[in-house]
Amino acid sequence: MAPSVFQRLSRIVRSNREDTNIRSNPNSLNNRQTTQYVFHPGESEADRLNRQYNFTKRILHRTTALPRSISPNTVSSVMDVGAGTLVWTLDLLQTTQPRPKRVYACDISAAQFPPREEVESMGITILEHDATERFPPELHG
Numbered sequence: 001m002a003p004s005v006f007q008r009l010s011r012i013v014r015s016n017r018e019d020t021n022i023r024s025n026p027n028s029l030n031n032r033q034t035t036q037y038v039f040h041p042g043e044s045e046a047d048r049l050n051r052q053y054n055f056t057k058r059i060l061h062r063t064t065a066l067p068r069s070i071s072p073n074t075v076s077s078v079m080d081v082g083a084g085t086l087v088w089t090l091d092l093l094q095t096t097q098p099r100p101k102r103v104y105a106c107d108i109s110a111a112q113f114p115p116r117e118e119v120e121s122m123g124i125t126i127l128e129h130d131a132t133e134r135f136p137p138e139l140h141g
């Protein structure tokens with residue numbers, strides 16, 4: 001049986017556990033030196049975010065990442081803004097049919113992202129970007 005999204009995430013997060021300090025994080029996409037997020041990135045914060053997502057989904061009686069009011073047939077491009085560990089994006093890919101054609105995830109800090117090669121192999125484009133700033137022109141439209 002294929003591993004669940006949470007099993008997969010736990011494995012990815014474990015493999016990423018050395019990347020607890022954004023100042024020396026080699027996965028950081030553009031070596032930003034600061035983040036405005038109040039919690040320290042790392043395994044325990046990643047675990048907290050993943051549990052929080054799972055808990056929220058349960059209390060909202062959701063079986064998929066998309067709310068029932070949104071039909072997957074109408075969604076071709078998606079961006080998870082403030083993606084953290086990408087827990088929502090990964091759940092989206094596991095629970096949504098048809099899958100959106102273009103899937104992006106951005107966060108002001110890449111410190112909690114799973115390794116880029118894992119993410120890209122799933123067809124997710126990640127970017128370290130402050131959502132209060134203009135997005136790159138290739139993402140407009």
Ligand SMILES: C[S@@+](CC[C@H](N)C(=O)[O-])C[C@H]1O[C@@H](n2cnc3c(N)ncnc32)[C@H](O)[C@@H]1O
Pocket residue numbers: 035036037049050053081082083084085086087088106107108109112129130131132
């Ligand atoms: C409470 S976490 C939620 C993470 C994820 N969406 C989840 O459900 O687990 C908030 C996230 O927003 C990110 N964030 C805060 N300010 C941001 C900004 N201006 N632009 C992009 N991401 C931001 C933080 O780095 C953090 O990962």
